[in-house]
Amino acid sequence: MTPNPAKRDLGNVLVIGGCGFLGHHIVNLLLSYKCKVSVLDVRTTRNRRPDSDGVSYYDGDITCLSSLIPIFEKIKPAVVIHTASPTLAGGSRELYKKVNVDGTQCVIEASQKTNVKALVYTSSASVISDTVADLVNADERWPVIPPAAQTEYYSQTKAEAEAFVISANRSSSKLLTCALRPAGIFGEGDVQMIPQMMKVYKDGKNNFQLGDNTNLFDFTYVQNVAHAHCLASFALLQTHAISTPVLDHEKIDGEVFFITNCEPVYFWDFARAVWRCQGNEKGTEGVWVISRDVGNVLGTVMDWGMWMIGKKSKLTRREVRYSCMTRYYDCSKAKRRLGYEPIVSLPEGIRRAVKWFEDEQAKEGEKKGQ
Amino acid sequence: MGLLKQLLYFSVHPNQLRSVIQWKVWHDPVHQRNPAKESATLKECFHYLNLTSRSFSSVIQELNPELLVPVALFYLILRGLDTIEDDMTISLKKKEPLLRNFQHILEQPGWTFTENGPNEKDRDLLVHFDCVITEFMLLKKEYRVIIADITEKMGNGMADYANNAEFNEVGVDTIKDYELYCHYVAGLVGEGLTKLFVEGQLANPALMKRPELYEAMGQFLQKTNIIRDIKEDLDDGRRFWPKEIWSKHVDKFEDLFVPQNLEKALNCSSEMVLNSLRHGEECLFYMAGIKDQSVFNFVAIPQSMAIATLELVFQNPAVFKRNIKITKGDACQLMMESSQNLRTVCEIFKRYTRRIHAKNNPKDPNFLQISIACGKIEQFIESIYPSQDPKALHLLHKSADSATVAESEKNKLSQKESATDTLYLLLAVVGTLLVISGLMIGAAYLAGANFDLAFTELRKGNFIPKGTYSTIPQQDHGEL
Known part of the structure; x- marks a missing residue:
């Protein structure tokens, strides 16, 4: 498999957003490499490593270039891994634009000005999804959805930021860049996918199925995504060290890569595997199957009905679309060029994630009990 | 089956009869x-x-x-x-x-x-x-x-x-042993046949460099037969299901056949099916290397029968009671579809894979693994016969893009136009109203209408004229 990471020297690594969901997993994994890890985040109080691990934490705002430069100058990173972004749900348009687009431009500029060698950007597999059309075994040849056709503003800002990162490759400095597009990240500390699915089971609403469940979907365990970031960082540094040009089919700088678990599954099977981990003993008997069309009508009615009484609908058209959509990718480019292979299988990833959330809830319960 | 039984069966399963007739009549x-x-x-x-x-x-x-x-x-x-x-x-x-x-x-x-x-x-x-x-x-x-x-x-x-005394008495122990057994009785056949095909220049010589592919062909057939024949083999005193798998579900091999253990037995057979299903992609890949039509039919027909058999035995309690087989009609249908090309064989694999997925039960310990194995077969088929074309998608977005730009400009123009049109129309309506009202009010005034009286009454709140102002005489003229 992959060579021993302890022998791979990454030098000074700065993880921007290193206290976030994906970011802190990257930090964890980097600790097994030969490198000095620093973290820059808006809030460095959560997901912190113990001091004994020697990770330096810096509070900072990536949308403010003048505050970034001194931090970059102090750390002198060889590698910058930029993974900071508001989550898909809950951010405002302004926030997405400010952090994803403006923030990323600041990071690029700071990297160029402080002679950073490699910048790895966490993009999103959603940049090629218009949230309606299916994506069947899509790879890097698929077009990025133009702003006019993109209905998800988050994805639009990720695509814009990705384009800035890629165009910065070998442009005004020796900075090499690449972007990773993970699909459907889940795992310990996840704030969207797993908690939502677990809540559905807790609320006893797991006896519905939207669509016919023949749609394959990519869910990617967070440590695999973190692993890909480490591989990409190392690969860019290697490219930086050699003077001869790299062959086109081996190129890593200036490239984008889809990252998945390489195990697409039928959408509801993933949810059912989560519920099973939570202790669900039931099979699919007694499950109501709501077809895509009926679901759309229901979703529309619920959307408007709840909007009129000033609440947020629990069944939205967006949810109906997502759960009926085929959306899986072919990540063989990452396998070929980065040597990427998932290190944790999907079932193991689900088991770990559900256990983590249950442990967290138990801890909270204890706190309340005291 | 007796003739009468067959006639009865086909009279309620016309599709099956259709397949049999089609195969007999049209197979060339x-x-x-x-x-x-x-x-x-x-x-x-x-x-x-x-x-x-x-x-x-x-x-x-x-x-x-x-x-x-x-x-x-x-x-x-x-x-x-x-x-x-x-x-x-x-x-x-x-x-x-x-x-x-x-x-x-x-x-x-x-x-x-x-x-x-x-x-x-x-x-x-x-x-x-x-x-x-x-x-x-x-x-x-x-x-x-x-x-x-x-x-x-x-x-x-x-x-x-x-x-091997142990093998003869207690059957196959580990999965490794099981696969070695399948290698001897089937994997080697795959090797020999592939060498014959390549020697006869009827298959791509590259197949010789991929031993795992021809091995998979044999393993897939043999494992599927072993799953299907469990009862028959037990009756003959043979056990091919490896202990490493069945011991996870039951304590004694015979327990698989006890009706009370049905759920455990089905879970066990699911694990066996999963083990076999994982060869699916490699089998399809192997068949892509066959150049001759007759050789293709020769290798593809048994493979299609195997995926259909695997679907038949999956989550089927009957495997522990008797020997089950795919129906004659289905077999004819499969033979027809597999004696065409890799694409039709891929369609068969996809169809049966989806049926396996539809029967997959979340209670099964291998539920997610089976789902993943099904997904992998679908993904592999998609990789050789893509249903989406990135170039077409590029064009689509480009044309949509340029269309939207052009359209939105047009829209803006036409919106502007329609806005001015509406304004003129409103002006015309209001103007006409004013002129007509003016004329009528003027005529009434000239005719001696007392507008001042009307206004005072309106101010008092009398919107409806009262009888006193009625121009119609109320008195009875009967006296006249």
Whole structure:
């Protein structure tokens, strides 16, 4: 498999957003490499490593270039891994634009000005999804959805930021860049996918199925995504060290890569595997199957009905679309060029994630009990 | 099935009948053997082929003439070997040297074997084995070498198993042992056939560099048969399901057949199905390397039958009670679809994969693994026959993009236009109203209307004229 990471020297690594969901997993994994890890985040109080691990934490705002430069100058990173972004749900348009687009431009500029060698950007597999059309075994040849056709503003800002990162490759400095597009990240500390699915089971609403469940979907365990970031960082540094040009089919700088678990599954099977981990003993008997069309009508009615009484609908058209959509990718480019292979299988990833959330809830319960 | 039973069955399953008729009427073999040109011994060989094989004899006889005889003889030789191995009336002492030296027997003209038990179903083949040897000696040397090599490997493998007391008493232990057994009885066949195909220039020589692909072909068929035949094998005193798998679900192998343990038994069979299903992608990949239509049919038909059988046995309690088979109609349908091209075979695989997925039960410990295995087969098929074209998507976005730009400009223009139009229309309406009202009010004024009175009444709140102002005389004029 992959060579021993302890022998791979990454030098000074700065993880921007290193206290976030994906970011802190990257930090964890980097600790097994030969490198000095620093973290820059808006809030460095959560997901912190113990001091004994020697990770330096810096509070900072990536949308403010003048505050970034001194931090970059102090750390002198060889590698910058930029993974900071508001989550898909809950951010405002302004926030997405400010952090994803403006923030990323600041990071690029700071990297160029402080002679950073490699910048790895966490993009999103959603940049090629218009949230309606299916994506069947899509790879890097698929077009990025133009702003006019993109209905998800988050994805639009990720695509814009990705384009800035890629165009910065070998442009005004020796900075090499690449972007990773993970699909459907889940795992310990996840704030969207797993908690939502677990809540559905807790609320006893797991006896519905939207669509016919023949749609394959990519869910990617967070440590695999973190692993890909480490591989990409190392690969860019290697490219930086050699003077001869790299062959086109081996190129890593200036490239984008889809990252998945390489195990697409039928959408509801993933949810059912989560519920099973939570202790669900039931099979699919007694499950109501709501077809895509009926679901759309229901979703529309619920959307408007709840909007009129000033609440947020629990069944939205967006949810109906997502759960009926085929959306899986072919990540063989990452396998070929980065040597990427998932290190944790999907079932193991689900088991770990559900256990983590249950442990967290138990801890909270204890706190309340005291 | 009796004729009456068949008639009854088909009268309620017209689709099945349709498939059978279609196969019988429309199937057009790529090649047909010509018995008129065959020697007496070769005819005899084909006679035994028909006797010993139900499923393979027809596909073999439609093979490309280059490989027709070598493959038929290869089959008969392995069948002969199998008939010695299977026969429990032959002592181990006698059996072992026969198995280990069968490749040399192939070079002994006139060799026959009459010591099989009377109940051994294929004993006739060995009694008349000299005809096989005669024809074998006439083959091209290259083919003889390949066949002898596989015979040697398989004979030695069988002898090892015959010697293995543990295997004979308690059955297969680990998954590794299970796969080794399948390698000896099926993987080697895949190897030999592939070498024959490549030697005969009917398959891509690159297949020789991918042993895992031809191994998968054999493993997939053998494992699927082992799952299906569990009851029959148990009745014959044989156990091929590895202990490593069944011990996860039940304590004793026999417990699988106890009705109260049905759920555990089904979970166990699911794990067996999963183990077999994982060869699906490699089998499809292998078939992509076949160049000749008759060879393609020869390899694809058994594979399609296997994926359909796998779907049939999946989550099916009947496997623990009796031997089950896919229906004749389904078999004909599958033969029809598999004797076309890789695409139609991929469609079969996708169809049955989705049926397996539909039967997959979240209660099953291997639920997610099975879902992943199904997904992998679908993804693999998509990788060879993509349903989306990135170039077309690029064009779509470009045209949509330019269309939207042009359209939105047009829209803006037309919106502007319509806005001014509306304004003019409103002005015209209001103007007309004003003119007409003015004229009418003016005429009324000229005619002596008292607008001041009307206004005072309106101010008082009397919107409806009262009787006193009525111009209609209220008095009764009756007196007049």
